[in-house]
Amino acid sequence: YTFQTLSYTIDVYREKLKPTKDFIAFTAFVSFFPQLVAGPIERATHLLPQFYKKRKFDYDLAVNGMRQILWGLFKKVVIADNCARYANQIFNNYEDYSGSTLVLGAVFFTFQIYGDFSGYSDIAIGTSRLFGFDLMRNFAYPYFSRDIAEFWRRWHISLSTWFRDYLYIPLGGSRGGMWMKVRNTFIIFLVSGFWHGANWTFIVWGGLNALYFLPLLLRGNNRNHLEVVAYNRWLPSFKELFQIGITFTLTVFAWIFFRAENLTHAFGFISRILSSSILKFPSERPSYLSALIILFLVIEWVGRREQFAIEVIGEKWLTPIRYTFYYSLVILILWFSGNQQEFIYFQF
Template structure:
């Protein structure tokens, strides 16, 4: 069930009405309703994988109770590693087995050994990377004594599979979400209105910005051999805009939907394309994933409190894992490696925390220095997205070599150029709105409130009209494949 589908447009109001009218007097009923809705939501993708989700949930629930109840460190470690091993084992089989099998076969072939390595014809369960990381963070936090084990199965299961975040995040923490599931929730009109605004903005990002850019990004990446370098440069820009609109759009819809039910999810995006360096970009892009790797990988490895060589090692481990988390392809690993190389000079010069505040805070325009730094960071990020989008390393290298050719300064030669530049103009207006609202948790949070009611509703109706006009495709979100 896609957020940008008619099915979800029917599903959400039904759950909302039942939640606030039929179950409003009982916290238990509210949680059971949300849990049932979440399982139904997931079963709409493929009901067979519902059993895998249930097994993972039951395992981590039981492991948490055993760790909390045991007085033996050895027993605690046994349950911890059982949970980690089984969860990562499932993830490895479904997501990474074929990659390692094919890579092993290719390595043997390169030294003259012909091996018959069998691959698996299996479908990747939607959201497995996300709900696996939900469970792992919970188990590790219980083991470390940061939180007590959750005894209420309904509340724990809802933490794992709350439907707005189930298939593409944000990656929640038990310390943040579980306390909210334990407290009686009352309807808050202000929060609900803000949630609807965030859903509207997220749908606009996905349906209008991301899906329009996707048409040209796909065309250019799929036919790069016959296009000019300038066309490929535009293709890189189209994908850069597409993936931001697609993934941050999903996150906005997820956060806005949760707010309709009185629940606040972790923020996942904070205007990352307005970053002044790569370190700031990673504090603003896919925040829940980057903070997960920081807390559960980087800091346990010693973080920045170790010698220079180990700091460099830690950075490369985190970024390579981040790339590999996205998929079992060398292109994702190359993408992570490239970001590690981007990050390294900042780390070695202790400049990785130089830009913590919002750019041009309290001002409408950035300084020339800020604008130059944002432009450079944006181009570095856009270049790295080529590897993320490419089908293979060969595809990426050929795309880059064709782009950085003499034809980079020639006129673009892909079809429907005029409409493509109109799409870029729409994207430019979109980023202006994002810039104006960059100090809020989403761009429409206060922007609409500043306008008088007629103007405010004109803005909403304009966004709705564009969503209806361009929303017929029902394109899947990019991050559903992860």
């Protein structure tokens, strides 16, 4: 709610928004329960006017919301919580594992944090739709990004755009030449890292992403890839697949610092990866989890043009087939519901 009240205050000061005289609407905006804890971070210009409107139940909107809640639960319970089980084990005991196993642990954490955070956002957005509210999109298939700039347009969109509008642009944005662009970019990423916690690991994580972003900024390529990959095709080109692979690898490496307890932990983890033990076969290789991640990626890929992966999947299927798909997701959620993990972003 801090970012939401700040945006309200700043927008009123900038005269982009008239101050509300409805105290109940304002407090409801600040404390709207679906997204209070972990977003999406809403703007007063978008959410506050919705409290003034008379709402009535919208069946289609509610059905859409239930689909998004279902997909959010799948991400959280089936993907994130199962990845957490192995990621925590590997990160907490990294000295006991080979480099290849540590790589696998970093990949598991990469899917854990995505499933955990975007799953919460899906549940929040879907729940809001049940009440007739529209929240902004917070994730747009970031692991299909072809460069880091695209990744940050697709990851935690509400926070990225908040920093852009209320920090980057007031600092001068891109108006003052290349030096100002570079300076402001580093400020944004370092502040983003510091926002996650007073730990050097988050600062390094932010700095790494700034360094990843820098070559694109210097070459003026940071606004490429505005459309989702392979928008009118079933499969990406070899070049796109290579770009996705490079971006994903850079992201996985940065997440190591985000997950590590401290810098000693992070550098010890990385040095172990770079040892000769990376040539060994991973000792932890849960085939069921690999299958779940592949299933997850396939569904995300098929639905990548939509607001969330299963928004329209199955709409043209025969009713029995469509409901078989939905109930299969429900069964998987119930089957894996015993391995409960707290949402990662509850701590930030």
